[in-house]
Amino acid sequence: MKLHPFFTYFGGKYRAAPKYPAPKHNHIVEPFAGSAGYSTRYHDREVTLIEASEEIAGIWDYLIHVSVADVLALPLLEPGQSVDSIAVSQEAKWLIGMWVNPGSSQPKKTLSTWTSNDGCTRLFKFWGAPVRERIASQVDQIRHWQVKLGRYEDLVDPDTTATWFVDPPYQKMGKHYRHGAAQLDFGFLGYVCQSLQGQVIVCENEGADWLPFRHLAHVRSNQANSGRTTSAEVIWTNEIERTESA
Ligand SMILES: C[S@@+](CC[C@H](N)C(=O)[O-])C[C@H]1O[C@@H](n2cnc3c(N)ncnc32)[C@H](O)[C@@H]1O
Numbered sequence: 001m002k003l004h005p006f007f008t009y010f011g012g013k014y015r016a017a018p019k020y021p022a023p024k025h026n027h028i029v030e031p032f033a034g035s036a037g038y039s040t041r042y043h044d045r046e047v048t049l050i051e052a053s054e055e056i057a058g059i060w061d062y063l064i065h066v067s068v069a070d071v072l073a074l075p076l077l078e079p080g081q082s083v084d085s086i087a088v089s090q091e092a093k094w095l096i097g098m099w100v101n102p103g104s105s106q107p108k109k110t111l112s113t114w115t116s117n118d119g120c121t122r123l124f125k126f127w128g129a130p131v132r133e134r135i136a137s138q139v140d141q142i143r144h145w146q147v148k149l150g151r152y153e154d155l156v157d158p159d160t161t162a163t164w165f166v167d168p169p170y171q172k173m174g175k176h177y178r179h180g181a182a183q184l185d186f187g188f189l190g191y192v193c194q195s196l197q198g199q200v201i202v203c204e205n206e207g208a209d210w211l212p213f214r215h216l217a218h219v220r221s222n223q224a225n226s227g228r229t230t231s232a233e234v235i236w237t238n239e240i241e242r243t244e245s246a
Pocket of ligand 1: 031
């Protein structure tokens with residue numbers, strides 16, 4: 001079964017995931033989870049998500065454990081109604097909040113007037129019955145996933161052999177995140193990426209210089225806060241390095 005995104009996130013990799021190498025290991029670790037676009041494409045693997053944002057980690061914990069019936073019972077929003085006014089768990093509010101302003105880096109509260117009209121909420125773009133039903137149809141597929149709340153610096157186990165999909169806030173453009181590039185030591189992250197066991201895939205944007213990245217593709221972006229429509233994605237993998245030095 002092919003899964004669709006559970007929510008969309010600034011810089012999310014669901015759309016671009018097929019351009020990256022396929023996982024060679026049964027265990028995928030995303031130390032910068034966001035909306036976990038890569039793992040969503042390979043959801044039947046063992047998946048470990050690490051995420052510093054309480055909201056994003058909370059959404060994943062909710063999705064992994066919520067019943068199908070509870071998703072289907074989530075309320076829709078009236079035009080102008082705030083997510084805060086609905087009687088659901090905090091995690092469910094965060095999930096709905098990500099669908100109120102898709103492609104952003106944190107949940108929002110209220111659908112704007114134009115997005116709350118029937119046409120928009122009937123599409124798979126904003127919080128509405130189709131999105132709710134699609135999420136409900138998918139939650140049983142990720143019961144085996146696990147999510148850890150905290151910083152990768154504290155939670156990554158360097159002895160774990162896995163496919164590591166490393167997609168940190170962009171070094172040059174990651175300013176939209178609350179847990180953004182300003183809080184990251186990219187020199188240290190580069191060292192960690194080169195030390196990990198297994199297959200290591202690192203994502204960045206053109207201009208990043210903390211690993212010897214190469215061009216991957218121009219991909220359509222879902223960057224809610226910028227006017228850019230394509231993003232020049234670059235990649236580093238430990239496999240290329242090994243092949244080149246072999
Ligand atoms: C570019 S997004 C990941 C996008 C993801 N690949 C997707 O498909 O949606 C980066 C994520 O890393 C999180 N983050 C930032 N600093 C972190 C840290 N030190 N440890 C763990 N997560 C962090 C951010 O909150 C954000 O959710």
